[in-house]
Amino acid sequence: MEMELCYSTTFYGPEKPGGITLREGLQILRESGIRKIELSRKRAISPETVDIIHDLGMEVWSIHGTFGCLSDDPQLFRQSLDHEIARMRASAPFAPCPYVLHYLDRFNDPAKGQRFRQAIGELAAANADIGLILTIETVPHKPQNERYPFSSEVASFVRSWNSPKIQMTVDINHSNLNEDLFQVIRNCRGLIANIHVSDNHGFCEEHLLPGEGIIPLKATMLELRRNGYTGPCNLELHLPDVITVDFIRRLNDQVRRILA
Secondary structure, three states, X not given: OOOOXXXXXXXXXXXXOOOOOHHHHHHHHHHOOOOEEEEOOOOOOOHHHHHHXXXXXXXXXXXXXXXXXXXXXHHHHXXXXXXXXXXXXXXXXXXXXXXXXXXOOOOOOHHHHHHHHHHHHHHHHHHOOOOOEEEEEOOOOOOOOOOOOOHHHHHHHHHOOOOOOEEEXXXXXXXXXXXXXHHHHHHOOOOEEEEEEOEOXXXXXXXXXXXXXXXXXXXXXXXXHHOOOOOOEEEOOOOOOOOOHHHHHXXXXXXHHHHO
């Protein structure tokens, strides 16, 4: 099965002194034969970001948002929304790419659920003249959260907007933990605009390389295709501290062998 590979820039972490710069990380991908990327939430988006991506001939497939505040303090809630809208506007050169947002209605507090719906409404309104595709991501099972929102709930939330600009990201690492992964994909049929691909052992979120855990990647990709996903294999991985072109080439070959 031929499927283009894409990498989230989370693979080399946040920019920090002595770490890999955006240009260096993208150069490694480019030299390994990768052209599509997802900009992770660990990095700000600036005019310089846009210039570097264009200079290297890369294509932004998707962008991860950062919104995570459902505070009952109106000022904090407003600041978080305004920050996210600014990030969306900075992402406009890459529209109409998917823009990933976490599903935050994870608490036994109806007020938080209402604020989350309000937030998505405001982000969607701001997006009217930006043109991104807001995608709500399936949720990992984390005992520290008050409750686990099943994929059927997330899909129902997305369908309630009845908008081609509000769709879903299926994270197979998240969705393999507390549900049947193939049922998750079927629950999200027709809404899947983006995916996050990594492996785990079925107990917690791990972001392992494909083949290091128990997720059947080839069968998962086939099920995603059957249920309407048409994009690349978007790898959201945690990799070793030292990343080289040869390492990424070997990883590319490993994933392609699994998918072949």
